[in-house]
Amino acid sequence: DGLLAALRLAEALARSDSSLAEVAHSLPGVLQVKLEVPCSWEKRAAVMQVLNDPHRPRLQGFGDGLVFGGSSANARTVLLPLSDKPSIIVLSEAEDEAAAQRNAAEWEAILLATQT
Numbered sequence: 001d002g003l004l005a006a007l008r009l010a011e012a013l014a015r016s017d018s019s020l021a022e023v024a025h026s027l028p029g030v031l032q033v034k035l036e037v038p039c040s041w042e043k044r045a046a047v048m049q050v051l052n053d054p055h056r057p058r059l060q061g062f063g064d065g066l067v068f069g070g071s072s073a074n075a076r077t078v079l080l081p082l083s084d085k086p087s088i089i090v091l092s093e094a095e096d097e098a099a100a101q102r103n104a105a106e107w108e109a110i111l112l113a114t115q116t
Helices: 002-016 020-026 041-051 097-114
Strands: 031-038 066-069 076-081 087-094
Touching (some): 002 020, 031 097, 041 076, 041 097, 076 097, 087 097
Antiparallel strands (some): 066 076, 076 087
């Protein structure tokens, strides 16, 4: 898959007369905010089950994590329980830092509230 993607990229660059640096510079930036929210081993499964509610809109997830969309098309938040610590990582991505910070803070509050 990676080799085919590299070949397609080289083909597209050859047709466009653009350098890879020019194309990369033209792409929209995405900022990330990462928080580590404490969550006891005893409560973690219940917290993740509450967040995994089928009525809560989610994006396609991966592994043990959950992926939620944000307020814009390019915003998303990933919740990933750590396997070696009693914590859940909140990774929020958005087009600007303020939006990423706001999304991360909202999910941190949700995680803390579901533990009570």
